Amino acid sequence: MSTVFPTLSEIERKWHVIDANDVVLGKVAAKAARLLMGKHKAIWTPFLDTGDHVIILNAAKVKLTGNKDDQKIYRSYTGFPGGLVETGARKVRATRPARMIEEAIEGMLPKTKLGKQMYRKLKVYADDKHPHAAQQPTAMTVA
Numbered sequence: 001m002s003t004v005f006p007t008l009s010e011i012e013r014k015w016h017v018i019d020a021n022d023v024v025l026g027k028v029a030a031k032a033a034r035l036l037m038g039k040h041k042a043i044w045t046p047f048l049d050t051g052d053h054v055i056i057l058n059a060a061k062v063k064l065t066g067n068k069d070d071q072k073i074y075r076s077y078t079g080f081p082g083g084l085v086e087t088g089a090r091k092v093r094a095t096r097p098a099r100m101i102e103e104a105i106e107g108m109l110p111k112t113k114l115g116k117q118m119y120r121k122l123k124v125y126a127d128d129k130h131p132h133a134a135q136q137p138t139a140m141t142v143a
Contacts, residue, residue, distance in 0.1 A: 031140065055124075056125070058125075
């Protein structure tokens with residue numbers, strides 16, 4: 001008996017909303033990465049994108065454990081010599097709070113073209129409003 005793989009027409013993409021208010025960053029990221037990859041579905045296949053769309057709200061209110069607000073550093077590189085830019089977590093939360101969640105989730109996805117395709121289905125918003133009401137997303141809770 002041969003293995004049956006899902007075709008593009010068989011893959012149903014649903015929309016999920018996760019509220020990150022007072023939830024630990026890693027738990028939100030792990031739940032979202034699992035939904036984006038499609039590992040919660042019976043048709044999951046490692047080399048196909050069977051995942052769903054994920055909307056994350058209240059990114060500015062996500063919780064960091066321990067002293068990470070003071071000690072965690074986000075790094076980016078401009079491409080020029082000596083162009084390493086280091087920013088603390090407290091400043092990132094004040095300026096671009098969605099970046100914290102985006103980087104955590106991106107690190108949990110595959111580092112391939114397939115992972116980039118999965119990452120495009122992620123929408124992160126700093127407050128509790130989003131423009132995706134027409135897709136009728138279902139609310140997900142993070143334990």
